[in-house]
Amino acid sequence: MQKAVEISQYELERGKPIPSQLHSRVQSKLMIVLGGQYQNQYDFLSELSLELSDWESVPDIAIYPKMEFDHAQNEIKMTTAPLGAIEILSSPQSLPELVSEARKYFDGGVKSCWLVLPTLKNIYVFSAPETYQIFKAGETLSDPVLGLSLELAQVFR
Secondary structure (H helix, E strand, C coil): CCCCCCCCCCHHHHHCCCCCCHHHHHHHHHHHHHHHCCCCCCEEEEEECCEEECEECCCCEEEEEECHHHHCCCCCCCCCCCCEEEEEECCCCCHHHHHHHHHHHHHHCCCCCEEEEEECCCEEEEEEEEEEEEEEEECCEECCCCCCEHHHHCCCC
């Protein structure tokens, strides 16, 4: 008899699995490295709720042009598409699931989407639903759409 899989409140609310230790570490490293290099150009927001073209999502990292924040006005769900979305593969997810999600981001107005595979130390950088480059540990990732680059050794140490 197969045991029923219990879905956590986190998974129900976000529609994705609970991040693992590896997922969390890679997400933190990306936030630190990108934020350190590009803090004057972009805002890197983690776990931000988006509502784009009748589709709701919570990317691991959303990349917006530098914004002024009003601490008295807290937007719960952003309806303006980020310029970029970064999704990190979690253990129960599959790469085809993330590729499908990337397509939805592009449909919602996102210009660049990164799919991070922590176990393989790879990042797929999509500039369109069918157009991507693969960057591996030890290489320098380059996203010409957003004008971002980073040494993957800083992320996958």
